[in-house]
Amino acid sequence: MAERTIEKLKSIMNSDLCTRCGSCVGLSEGKIIFTDREGKYLPKVISEPDELTAKRLLNSCPGKDFNFKEFRGKFYNDAPEFHTYTGPVFSVGIAHSNVPMIRNMGASGGMISAILIWLLENKKIDGAVVTGMSKTEPWLTKPFIATTPEEILSAAQSKYIITSVNEILPEIESFNGILAYVGLPPQVQSIRKLQAINDPSVKNIKYIFGPFYGNTLHFSSIRSFLRSYSIKDYHNISKLYFRYGEWPGNMRIEMNDGRIVQLPKFHANYLIPFHIMTNSLLCTDLSNEFTDISGGDAWAPVYEERGKGFSLVIARSAKGQHILEEMKKEGLITFNPISINEAITMHSHGYDLKKRGTFIRFKFRKLLGFSNPDYGYVIKGFPFSRYLMELAIDFLFIILGTAPARWFIAQISPAFVGRVFEKTRNVWKKATYSIKRENLNQ
Ligand SMILES: Cc1cc2nc3c(=O)[nH]c(=O)nc-3n(C[C@H](O)[C@H](O)[C@H](O)COP(=O)(O)OP(=O)(O)OC[C@H]3O[C@@H](n4cnc5c(N)ncnc54)[C@H](O)[C@@H]3O)c2cc1C
Structure with a gap:
């Protein structure tokens, strides 16, 4: 049957x-x-x-399959350039909003928020689907339709715990006007699937934007972070930020009793191997390939040392390109073009994780009897050293994701673990530099 x-x-x-x-x-x-x-x-x-x-x-549902090639054909036939790693490209550059408040409030250069505000103020949209923190449960994320610049800015910055933007599809459908939509790659893939079959739920969505997507964490990361400061009840959180303050920002939690705990983003990354959502390791889309414009952090010492906030931005459609050109003409953004190869090199670690690691993980998972998503493409032919590296990474993720490991790490001062994590990560990055970059731009 x-x-x-x-x-x-x-x-x-x-x-x-x-x-x-x-x-x-x-x-x-x-x-x-x-x-x-x-x-x-x-x-x-x-x-x-x-x-x-x-x-x-x-x-x-994008969980079981999303055919990259087919959807590129449906939505991006006019893109002048394409790379399997970056997806369709009209232009790519290092960018930031020229409005200091927007730049400061954004996760990196404030580009996504600046674009949404520009579209709203120029009456090209009536609202934007964004993800903020819940007002009633401030430790959880909440998607909503922003209809003012203030609301758009209230949802700025990256949220590194699970979000489920598309649960507001009924609101999106019944909204009276044109919408821009912001989501992570799997959320965007679902919107594209619905658009491809003319589903009424997405008829109001005219523009799609989104952040790059390395990984996301379970809520246990927040509990663990608090526990390591001897705070037991997360229900007393009044504000939760993941990128508070000057770029790259801090993870910061404010409690109802006035206590504040804060850790630099790079140190808070220690939570990743302990609390990563496994599905983010099955997603091969780092740079949000099915958006009109996507943005990530411009990770390079030259920008990181300057603080302030720099994004790496990719326009993928004529619509997206037009927005960037108009905003640049009006002096609202700075956008300095770079080549696709430079962009890939800047995120070599992320592309290696997503475009190589994921396909190797698929092989391991198949051997163990787990199902994998079908993306309609496979990248293969990696050197043996890359397989060994993947084994080491996956072993670590499995061990560190267990309850005893999570318990243990919550007993140690985050400031100390964070420093050790950053140092270890730098050593690991140097040691695996050549494996990760080998043939990366081909
Ligand atoms: C889970 C996650 C993982 C990321 N991984 C990487 C990475 O590996 N490498 C990298 O370079 N960049 C990564 N980014 C992107 C980076 O953190 C910035 O979001 C990006 O540089 C855009 O910055 P901005 O200042 O233009 O965005 P902002 O102006 O701050 O706007 C961000 C927009 O994204 C929306 N948003 C934030 N978090 C979520 C979420 N979880 N789900 C849905 N919508 C959300 C907000 O509502 C807002 O509209 C990640 C972001 C997220 C959310």
Whole structure:
């Protein structure tokens, strides 16, 4: 007997394949919900949708498959350049908003927020789908439709815990006006899947933007971070920031009793191997390839030392290119073009993790009997040393993700662990420099 659609969906929802994009929750009319946002954050079927609805949900789901080639053909035929690592490219450059307040409030150069504000003020959109922190539960993220520049800025900065933007698809559908949408690659992939079948839920979305995406963490990262400062109850969080202050910023938590704990972003990265969401290691899209414009941090000593905030920005569609040109003409942004190869070199670590590591992990997972997403393309032919490196990384992720390892790390001062982590990471980066860069730009 053929497997029922809802069963196919459930098998994705209950596995590492679930990206937590939120589409199934949003489109299910309350039949699927997130029950444990502070735990595994998986969608749960509380009442089975009918077959037609289940098919719609499965069609919107990027967890099992998203054919990169097919969707590039559908949406990016006019892009003058293309690279398997970066996706379609009209232009790429180092950029930042020229409005100091926007630049300061953004995660890197404030480019995404600046673009949204420009579109809104020029009446090209009536609202923007963004992700802020919940007002009632300030330790959790919350997507919403911003209709003023202030609201857009209130949602600026990266959130490094799980977000499920597409759970507000019903609001997006019923919104009276044109929208810009901001999401992570799997969330964007779901929107593209829905656009490809003219689903009414996305009819209002005219522009798509998004951050680069290395990884995201489970909520356990916040609990662990607090515990290591001897704070037991996260319910007393009043404000949670991941990129507070001057770029690259700090992870900072403010408590209701006035306590503040804060750690530089590079040090707070120690939480990654302990709390990473496995699905981020199955995503091959670092630079948010299916957006109109995407942005990441311009990681290079020359920019990092200057602070202030620099983004690496890629315009992928004619629409995206036009926005950057207009904003530059009006003096609202600085955009200095670089080549695709320079952009890849700047994020060599990330591209190696996503475009090489993921395909090697797929091989390991297949050997162990786990399913993998089908992206319609495979990159192969890596040197043996890269396989060995991947084994070491995966071994570390598995060991450090266990309950005893998480307990142990929460007993140590984050300032100390963070410093050790950054030093170890630098040594690791140097030791693996040539393995990661080998043939990277080909
Ligand atoms: C989970 C995550 C992982 C990242 N990994 C990398 C990386 O490996 N390398 C790299 O160079 N850059 C990475 N970035 C991107 C980087 O942190 C900046 O977001 C990016 O440089 C854009 O900066 P900006 O100042 O233009 O954005 P801003 O002006 O601050 O705007 C950011 C926009 O993104 C939205 N947003 C923030 N977090 C989320 C989220 N979790 N889900 C959906 N929408 C969100 C906000 O609502 C806002 O509209 C990551 C971002 C996130 C959220």
